Every structure is written in structure tokens, then in C-alpha cells.
Amino acid sequence: MGQRSDCDGLVVLLGAGPGPATWLTLAGAKWLSRAEVVIYDRLVRPEVLALAGPAVEKIYVGKTPGGAGPDQRWINDLLIRRARAGQQVVRLKGGDPLVFGRGGEEAEALAEAGVPYRIVPGITAALAAAACAGIPLTDRRYASTLALVTGRQDPTRDEEAVNWQALAGIDTVVFYMGVSNLPEITRRLIEAGRDPQTPAAVVALAGTPRQRTVTAPLAELPAAARRAGIAPPALTIVGEVVCLREKLAWFEHLPLFGQTVIITRPAHQSAELAAPLRELGAEVIEAPAIEIRPLEDFAAVDEALRRLKEFDWVVFTSANGVEAFAARCRHLGLDGRALGAARVAAVGPATVKALAGCFISPDVVPEKFTTQALGQAMKSAGELAGTRILLARSDLATQPLRQLLAEAGAEVQDVAFYRTARAAQLPEEALAALGEKRVDWITFTSSSAVDNFLALLAAGAGKAAPGLQGVHLAAIGPVTAETLRRHGLTAAAVADEHTAAGLVEAILRAVRPAGTSDRQDQRE
Numbered sequence: 001m002g003q004r005s006d007c008d009g010l011v012v013l014l015g016a017g018p019g020p021a022t023w024l025t026l027a028g029a030k031w032l033s034r035a036e037v038v039i040y041d042r043l044v045r046p047e048v049l050a051l052a053g054p055a056v057e058k059i060y061v062g063k064t065p066g067g068a069g070p071d072q073r074w075i076n077d078l079l080i081r082r083a084r085a086g087q088q089v090v091r092l093k094g095g096d097p098l099v100f101g102r103g104g105e106e107a108e109a110l111a112e113a114g115v116p117y118r119i120v121p122g123i124t125a126a127l128a129a130a131a132c133a134g135i136p137l138t139d140r141r142y143a144s145t146l147a148l149v150t151g152r153q154d155p156t157r158d159e160e161a162v163n164w165q166a167l168a169g170i171d172t173v174v175f176y177m178g179v180s181n182l183p184e185i186t187r188r189l190i191e192a193g194r195d196p197q198t199p200a201a202v203v204a205l206a207g208t209p210r211q212r213t214v215t216a217p218l219a220e221l222p223a224a225a226r227r228a229g230i231a232p233p234a235l236t237i238v239g240e241v242v243c244l245r246e247k248l249a250w251f252e253h254l255p256l257f258g259q260t261v262i263i264t265r266p267a268h269q270s271a272e273l274a275a276p277l278r279e280l281g282a283e284v285i286e287a288p289a290i291e292i293r294p295l296e297d298f299a300a301v302d303e304a305l306r307r308l309k310e311f312d313w314v315v316f317t318s319a320n321g322v323e324a325f326a327a328r329c330r331h332l333g334l335d336g337r338a339l340g341a342a343r344v345a346a347v348g349p350a351t352v353k354a355l356a357g358c359f360i361s362p363d364v365v366p367e368k369f370t371t372q373a374l375g376q377a378m379k380s381a382g383e384l385a386g387t388r389i390l391l392a393r394s395d396l397a398t399q400p401l402r403q404l405l406a407e408a409g410a411e412v413q414d415v416a417f418y419r420t421a422r423a424a425q426l427p428e429e430a431l432a433a434l435g436e437k438r439v440d441w442i443t444f445t446s447s448s449a450v451d452n453f454l455a456l457l458a459a460g461a462g463k464a465a466p467g468l469q470g471v472h473l474a475a476i477g478p479v480t481a482e483t484l485r486r487h488g489l490t491a492a493a494v495a496d497e498h499t500a501a502g503l504v505e506a507i508l509r510a511v512r513p514a515g516t517s518d519r520q521d522q523r524e
């Protein structure tokens, strides 16, 4: 039925998984990238929505845990209307669309209306909890049967939705939407014959860096969850398999689990830092303090590029510099050969990588990735007196490198190839996390990120700006650490190797000896 096509549009009922975009299927990412409108629910994370691109219309139709929100019929009509208007509609739901997600009702409405649809599964919360709390839902030794159960009664149905007698005979039982009903759920299960000592767990925010797990015998679980302050979204797992968690828990033991880290570098560069931090278990909030922008006036750049052959050295102190250099060369119809015999110096691995993208391998890369070390390395590579050097840098570049080269007798031309501008504001998510005192680390990969982040923080969305008490600051190198010092702040971690990887390493070093408990489990 769903495929009869009297309509150009299409609705994709799509499961977003339990939260982080990394849990989305490849099919899900593909449909999101093609969407013209995304109609989404409450538990969908911004980073998943972002895969649809900034220009795509996004309509929020979430319901609160109490069920308040747009009427289901209104949502069905919206899907039908948009598809009939010829749009590619993604109906995005947390977890899986067909597990307590009303995907079935929506598909039925589309089928009846003759609107084509697809259904793309997502990782349902029970599977995320199983994997990330270390609780296999089935296991040859303990559990051959599994039930997924709603912990909330449908108020419009008179008869009992859950057959408790039958449930008491199922080995593993997972309750969705049951946090507030937990006392009732455990009482009914025990009355139906389940042993009060059965191992049980509540897993909140499963599969996310803020996951929390509480384990207790069934009869004691409600009190244990209340004491731990567990709040939705959470689910309850009842069964012998919960015991396996003792051996199998791994997610909460990741070295940066429980740490919230803000990244302040420009959006197009934050992945290099965000990905390894997330793999180590951290919650990462991207809050770019600066944006890299093209110049308004290219006269100086064009002049330098046309005379490129006259330089003995071209020096790059950032990947951004390389990219801006290459883009302008392309604009002027120049290619790599325009460099002629000039030697090329690069400050560190990210710059080297950007150069490699232009088929250029630098002649000099210092052992320590600072501009100071770069100047020294160039000096060691040969006599600089009388040479002509082009520094392809940002409008905010500092003076020491220029000075060092000039003192060595070189004729230095320092040309800004791109602008560093302050971001318009910090994202609400970052300000909220700071306000709630949830932030453990802020990383700075340049002095301009420090200056601009602090200025944006002071502007703090017009409200009382959140402070930085209790927040650890991490700097990519001594220059950035010194900038922090000038603001009266101390870096708790400074990278030895001045790269994203070095910065992650420095945070790890600072976190580990602090003796943060390896075991986050709150066993009762």
C-alpha cells in the first residue's frame, strides 16, 4: 500500500538511536542528508539534526513525558501534507520508530493516504543500555526470553495493557517510560511471582556520555533509583543477566567518562579534537569562539602571490593559512609551481597535512610545534641573512617569529591570508552546561580562542555570565597558556606536543592521577 505513488513526496520514518550521532545508521545519515524537512521528537539530539544541514526546515513535534504536545492526528496530517506538496520528509524519532515510537500509527496513516514511505530502524534504548551498561539481554546461561514493556499505562485504554502474570515468566524484562512508575512496576512483578531478589538495573541516558546505572535487587530498586536521583529518560532491566554487568561494564570505565569538555576552536576544525575525546568517553560540547573568515581586501595577498618566485622561504603557521593560500592561488589561476624554488616551512603536523593536500612537502618542520621553534629550525637549516621570507598567516599573528627572522638578517614580509573573527555568541548548550556547573574542561588551541571565548562568556547571552570556578583549562602550548595567564587564569593542562592529540594526552594525564574512581557504578 505504502508504495502506491499518487504523490511525488516521500516520508522516511527514521530511528535516530539513543542520542549521539555515532549511533545513527548509515541509511539514516543518507536520508537526513537528502531531507527537505525534518519533523522530530523530543529525544533527538542537535548533532543528529545537524546532519540535515542548516538550511533544511526543522519542525519540533515532541511530547513531554506526561504526553503533552501536538496531537498525533495533527502530526499525521503534517506528514501527509508535506509529502503531497512533493517534499522529502524525514520523520525523526529517538531510538527505533517502531518501538514505543508511534511509528506504526504514522505509517498506517501514510498508507491509508497513499503517501509513499520508508521505515529505517534505529538502535532502540534497550539495546543501547544493554551494550553500554554491559547487560546482555539474552544469554544462553540465564535468559532465553526477552520482553520490552511500556512502564506507562495508556489512559485511553480501560483494560490492563500489561499481562503481569505472563511477564513474571519472561527471563529478561525491560521497561520503557517507567521511572515515575517504578514502585508500581516492581510491586506488580513481585506480586505476579517474580523473586524480589532478582537482579535489576535502571539505566538513564543509556549510550550517552551522561549515562547512569543503578543496580539493586528488584524489591529495592525503586528506593535505590530515588536515592541516586535518576530521572528520565531511563529504562529498567529485570533479570539474572543484570549480574553480568559486574564483569562486563566497560563504557563507564572509559578514561574520560563523566568529563564534560568544551571545545572552542573553529567549527570546521573541532572534529579533530572532539572525536578522540568522545572515544575516550567524554561529553563534548562544541562552542567555537572564533570563525575563520576570508579577507575583505586581497591586495597585499595578491601582490605577494604574484611575486612568489622572489621569495626564498614561504612559512605556514597553521592549516588555515595553507588553505587560504591555496584558495587564493586557485582564484588567481596559480598552482603549486608558483612557489618556484622557495623553501617551505610548516609549524606542525596539521599544517603539514594541509600542505600535503596541495602536493607540497615542507623542507622544515620543527621538533616542537611552536612558531618560536619554527624560526629556530629555519635558522638551523641555513643562513637566513639576506633571504626573503613570506609569512602566510592570520591577521592576529604575533610578532616573535617575525622578529626572530628579522634579527637573523632576513627580509620578512608578514601577510595576513585570512581573518580571525569572534563568533556571534556561544551556543546555548555551552552556556547552560557552564551555568549548571557541569563543565570539567575547556580546551584552547590558540590565543585568539582564549581572548574571544572569555569575551563571549562575559557577554553571556545578556544574562549574568556563568563563571569558570571549578572548570579546568587546557592549552595547546605555552603561548596559549601565557594568554590564559594574562587573563588571570591558570592552565591545568598544557600539551607537550602542540597538536590536538597532544592536548587530549595532556587532559588524560591530568585526569588519571586525580584518582577519579574507575568504577562509576552506584551499586546498592
Ligand code: SAH
Pocket: 018, 019, 043, 093, 094, 095, 096, 097, 098, 099, 100, 101, 123, 124, 125, 126, 128, 129, 175, 176, 177, 178, 203, 204, 205, 206, 207, 208, 232, 233, 234, 235
Ligand atoms: N522509540 C524509542 C522509545 C521512545 S519511548 C526507542 O526505541 O528507544 C521513550 C522512553 O524510551 C523513555 O521514557 C525511556 O524509557 C526510553 N529511552 C529513550 N532513550 C533512552 C536513553 N538514552 N536511555 C534510557 N532510556 C531511554
